[in-house]
Amino acid sequence: MGKATGFIEFKRGKQPYRAVPERLLDWRQVMAPWPDDVLKQQASRCMDCGIPFCHEGCPLGNLIPDWNDLVYRDDWQDAIARLHATNNFPEFTGTLCPAPCEGSCVLGINDSPVTIKAVELTIIDHAFASGWVKPEVPAVLTGKRVAVVGSGPAGLAAAQQLRRAGHEVHVLERADRIGGLLRYGIPEFKMEKRVLDQRLAQLAAEGIVFRTGCHVGVDWSATDLVRDFDAVLLAGGACAPRDLPVPGREFMGVHFAMEYLPLQNRRCEGDSVPDHQFISAEDKHVVIIGGGDTGADCLGTTHRQRARSVHQLEILARPPDERAPENPWPQWPNIYRVSAAHEEGGERVYAVSTKRFLGDAAGHVTGLELAEVRMKRVDGRVSFEEVPGSIHALPCDLALLAMGFLGPERPGMLDQLGVRFTDRGNVWRDERWMTNVPGVFTAGDMQRGQSLIVWAIAEGRSAARGIDRYLMGGSDLPAPLD
Numbered sequence: 001m002g003k004a005t006g007f008i009e010f011k012r013g014k015q016p017y018r019a020v021p022e023r024l025l026d027w028r029q030v031m032a033p034w035p036d037d038v039l040k041q042q043a044s045r046c047m048d049c050g051i052p053f054c055h056e057g058c059p060l061g062n063l064i065p066d067w068n069d070l071v072y073r074d075d076w077q078d079a080i081a082r083l084h085a086t087n088n089f090p091e092f093t094g095t096l097c098p099a100p101c102e103g104s105c106v107l108g109i110n111d112s113p114v115t116i117k118a119v120e121l122t123i124i125d126h127a128f129a130s131g132w133v134k135p136e137v138p139a140v141l142t143g144k145r146v147a148v149v150g151s152g153p154a155g156l157a158a159a160q161q162l163r164r165a166g167h168e169v170h171v172l173e174r175a176d177r178i179g180g181l182l183r184y185g186i187p188e189f190k191m192e193k194r195v196l197d198q199r200l201a202q203l204a205a206e207g208i209v210f211r212t213g214c215h216v217g218v219d220w221s222a223t224d225l226v227r228d229f230d231a232v233l234l235a236g237g238a239c240a241p242r243d244l245p246v247p248g249r250e251f252m253g254v255h256f257a258m259e260y261l262p263l264q265n266r267r268c269e270g271d272s273v274p275d276h277q278f279i280s281a282e283d284k285h286v287v288i289i290g291g292g293d294t295g296a297d298c299l300g301t302t303h304r305q306r307a308r309s310v311h312q313l314e315i316l317a318r319p320p321d322e323r324a325p326e327n328p329w330p331q332w333p334n335i336y337r338v339s340a341a342h343e344e345g346g347e348r349v350y351a352v353s354t355k356r357f358l359g360d361a362a363g364h365v366t367g368l369e370l371a372e373v374r375m376k377r378v379d380g381r382v383s384f385e386e387v388p389g390s391i392h393a394l395p396c397d398l399a400l401l402a403m404g405f406l407g408p409e410r411p412g413m414l415d416q417l418g419v420r421f422t423d424r425g426n427v428w429r430d431e432r433w434m435t436n437v438p439g440v441f442t443a444g445d446m447q448r449g450q451s452l453i454v455w456a457i458a459e460g461r462s463a464a465r466g467i468d469r470y471l472m473g474g475s476d477l478p479a480p481l482d
């Protein structure tokens with residue numbers, strides 16, 4: 001612990017962001033770096049607790065007090081070594097993670113938690129700038145071949161771990177670029193794709209083979225894949241979107257968030273997406289249905305496309321500003337949050353349900369009919385009842401459905417393999433991370449359901465150890481989740 005009184009002397013600082021009027025004019029990342037001296041003060045707020053609950057809060061088990069202390073002491077190189085020991089991609093989590101570690105920081109009991117996420121990001125930024133992130137090529141090869149299906153954070157973390165264990169690793173991705181939701185879901189203004197590309201350069205230099213445009217189950221039969229490799233990891237995400245089957249759903253102008261966001265990401269990558277294929281919010285009344293992160297990503301995108309008005313609807317009531325008594329520390333705080341996209345504008349509407357879409361004679365959406373709702377809990381089951389007389393309409397020429405995902409897509413790869421599913425519709429696995437098909441493993445959203453990048457990395461690392469054990473009879477790979 002560098003400074004015994006840091007948590008008394010310094011208050012939690014606020015993450016710097018670029019000014020709203022400036023950032024709305026471009027697609028560049030909105031988060032700005034912290035000055036080193038301020039960040040070091042922030043790191044010194046860490047109390048080096050006897051029982052660091054942040055270790056538990058972080059699915060990766062990041063050694064947070066260790067690197068807070070090293071940052072305070074200006075030892076950035078040791079800090080990145082300690083951070084990389086548990087997290088393959090701190091630049092992704094440092095930028096995008098909602099930071100469950102901060103929710104369980106002991107300082108949060110009676111003060112604001114340490115800015116753990118900002119410290120993490122600054123460490124890895126220093127490491128890239130100083131040339132400390134180098135390829136770690138395996139000294140000995142095992143001769144075993146592993147196929148990783150899906151190139152999101154789960155697949156990439158597993159691939160890097162397996163390569164470092166000496167296996168030949170092929171990452172197969174159906175999209176034209178590597179990255180999963182990091183590439184085509186998360187907008188450029190939240191994380192610039194150069195951040196992803198600089199890490200992919202390291203993975204490629206370590207010898208991981210990337211194959212894009214390779215849809216397993218279509219271009220390569222899944223059963224052939226199992227025959228052609230010694231082990232297969234299914235890390236295909238949970239891409240089946242939740243629909244809203246109300247009257248008028250078929251009107252033109254009603255789209256899933258993941259039909260909308262990738263098109264802008266492609267334009268940001270420099271791809272020419274013709275106007276007739278592009279979905280633009282320019283000059284439109286936009287309604288985003290879903291109050292979560294995906295909805296917020298749609299919101300920030302619509303601002304930059306110069307929407308006329310934007311409403312973001314949420315069926316749940318507005319969360320409280322402070323933790324509710326039934327949501328105590330160290331649980332994840334279910335409180336009202338304002339993301340960067342919310343700071344930029346738009347109106348958030350809580351406790352409403354969409355009854356139907358309204359449309360014109362040409363079949364284009366023109367509005368939404370909404371009802372206010374109250375949540376009821378009967379025998380632990382949640383339902384919503386309409387508030388009498390609360391029906392009203394909102395103008396809308398573009399509706400974006402951001403209500404989450406139902407689970408993995410079954411046709412093709414999963415059906416061909418005959419994998420078993422959990423009651424929640426995700427791919428089932430045993431304690432070795434293996435599905436019911438011998439030699440076929442799974443990790444990330446595909447087995448967990450829609451989740452977070454930090455969980456995907458943690459699961460990728462854990463499944464990698466399961467695979468290494470399966471192939472070699474034992475494994476020295478570190479893993480957080482078994």
Ligand SMILES: Cc1cc2nc3c(=O)[nH]c(=O)nc-3n(C[C@H](O)[C@H](O)[C@H](O)COP(=O)(O)OP(=O)(O)OC[C@H]3O[C@@H](n4cnc5c(N)ncnc54)[C@H](O)[C@@H]3O)c2cc1C
Pocket residue numbers: 096097098149150151152153154155172173174175179180181182185186214215216217235236237238261293294297412413443444445446450451452453454456
């Ligand atoms: C819009 C959006 C914003 C988000 N923002 C955040 C955030 O800010 N912070 C956060 O922590 N989490 C965020 N998430 C969640 C996070 O992105 C996911 O939890 C995470 O990416 C899951 O990683 P994964 O590797 O399991 O799957 P994915 O990232 O979904 O990657 C799966 C990949 O597998 C490929 N694939 C699927 N089937 C096949 C097949 N048969 N053959 C070949 N390839 C296949 C897909 O094309 C895809 O590229 C967001 C999600 C969305 C949708």
